[in-house]
Amino acid sequence: MNTMGILLRLSLAATLCYMVYSKMTIIDTPEVLKACCNEPRFHTKEMDPRLDNIQQYCIQKFRWHLQSRNPNSTDETAHYIEELLRMAQKESRSKRQVDRRRKEIRRATDKERQDFFRAINLLKRDTDVKPNRFDALGLLHQQRGDDVHHGAAFLAFHRVLLLIFENALRQKVPGVALLYFDSRLDQPLRDPTRSIIWSPQFLGTVKGRVTDGPFRFWQTPAGPLVRAGGHEGEYFTYRHIRAVMTRSRLEEISEPHAPPPFDFEIRHGDVHQHIGGIMSPAETAGFDPVFYMHHTFVDYLWEVFRRSQKEKGVDPTRDYPTRYGTSAHAPNALMGLGRLRNIHGMSDMYTARMYTYEPSPTCSYRNPSCGSRYLTCNFRFGRPQCVTLEMITPTAPTAPFGSATNGQTPQQQTQLTPGFPNFSGNRIGTFPPRFGRKKRQAVGVVDASRFSTMGQNVLSQFGQNGLMQFAQNKTREMQNKKEEVKMGFPTELENNMDVFQKITEDGKEIILSPMTNMCPPTVPTNVIQNLFQMNGISDSRIWVYIPVQVIYKRQREQMVFDSFPIEEGQMQMEKDIYDPTLYSSLKDNFILNVNYSRSCRDMDGIFTKIMVHSDGLNYHGSFREFAVVDSRQPYTSSTIYIAIKSPEKFDTEAIFAAYDPCGNVCKPYCKRFGHFQPCDGSLKFDNTPPKLYGKDYGEAIKLVWGITNEGIPTFRPDNIQLQFVCN
Incomplete structure (x- = not known):
């Protein structure tokens, strides 16, 4: 009986434990x-692109299936598309010289x-086509979904869509042409979000709601126009494009079979x-004008690829892949743009009769100008x-940690500096490697934190008259040096190219600063503005x-x-108190393990940012947040709060x-019967009490933090059901 009683109590305890959780x-x-993430092409020794980008690509591909409820285009939009296609057809028959x-x-x-931006805004304000002419095209891109992504028709469809959009612009401002955004020009910056491209004179805010620039305070079918620049993904690099250009066939760079690093569609998604x-999210991307500028650059690169094909004896007009993906990507399948079929997007007619591309900017030792x-x-x-060029805004370097400000208001004066390579670190003059450790220099370097003050006071140091005199003198010096440049590294010229310039646009003054060593803060200064969009509805109250x-x-x-430690009054500069390999109690747990040959310097700082995502499996929505951990410590943790669809009703x-x-992907562990176990990170929640979620951010914090009678916050980890281990 005693044994039976023990078993009964154990069974009851297990049942109660199961009920609690x-x-x-899981x-x-x-x-x-799973099949997408486990594709062999994503698990090669030369893994590229990054694992996080691959996983997000697979989740995006899965999301399109949840998006299948979207209705087809309205008759009104269909007629609008036909009208814009007729413009293209008429122009293709003209014998006039191409003027785009x-x-x-x-x-x-x-x-x-300015004409380009004006035309976009005129489309946005024109509601003759619902909801307006700009968003009607964005909705069309959304509705085409997986039929024009993850397959061979990707480039052809977007080429025609760009032409349609360009014709729409030309209806508003005759003679306007699309402009492209070559993100390779921004990628080398330490902080690409400080590129001039995100200044009010160009595309406006890149962190948070767009509150300046030509598209400020836009509302879209997905909610306010929001960006979250710099947290994830990466821009194009010359290395990326060189890899693509080594291929000869469209199938070698197209979904669904192109191996990394040649998959052009995945690479474009990183941007x-x-x-x-x-x-x-691809389904809302068409509501941001940057979408068209990015895709125009993608189309430019495809045109370069097509010219390369011709040089190799391949006819790009007949090079439609035989392994094209789903039936929607078949060569004779309808695009969803009038009566055009996918194969029509392969024609040379577009760049022969309708538009041409000016080559992307280049420079040389003999001609060190980018035009x-x-x-x-x-x-x-x-x-x-x-x-x-970079912006140096007075508020950006000194914004409080976690501030939502982007430091880019129309009223502020924007300062710019010539771009500097993307070598991360807390000090200037060092280039710490990702693999293979390097002791930091103790002397002969300047603390980057000082530059924020210097940047703010640059005008006060020179004064307006002194500033312009300095600029004129430096310009004369540079012009004299140009004549002395020979082949090789032009050190003197380079040092004299960083000159102050003063530019005024729309009453806003831009200053180009010679201080090329401006560093971003060592901690994130911007939070992520999530869309809180679920199944087409943007409302944080349903999360x-x-x-x-x-x-x-x-x-x-x-x-x-x-x-450094100090022994008998002497600083031991060959040691570092934070180096875990110096301690016998820790060093066995910190063995060098190089998984990939690709270098990465993004973790070489005092703080490391860990991105955490939630993506719906039975709803269409996602949430992004990041944890900040102290990289000096051998082990550390951080608790954050991730939003999901409310399980109150379903x-x-x-x-x-x-x-x-x-x-690198962190390993998920899910709590089961009171203990954390490895899992895939896929979870189901219901509204059974006690609830392990908060209806709002404050309730979620109260789940894991309590206050003693003395007012001291106390951490209660028992209510945490999910953890990630990043090692």
């Missing part, structure tokens, strides 16, 4: 999602750029992720390369929050910090994922 159930990840010349946006004249906000006052020729890459713990183990190959199924700044 029944509201969060579920299987959908097979279609698409340029990189920083190479366009001020008038060309969507890097801009973030409405640009991040734009918004670009500078940089020689720090082994060969000359055009790089965008709930769950606490998630991020556990971080310092990587052995991370940089060493400058904090159960919620979601998949969670976390990534470090180098794209």
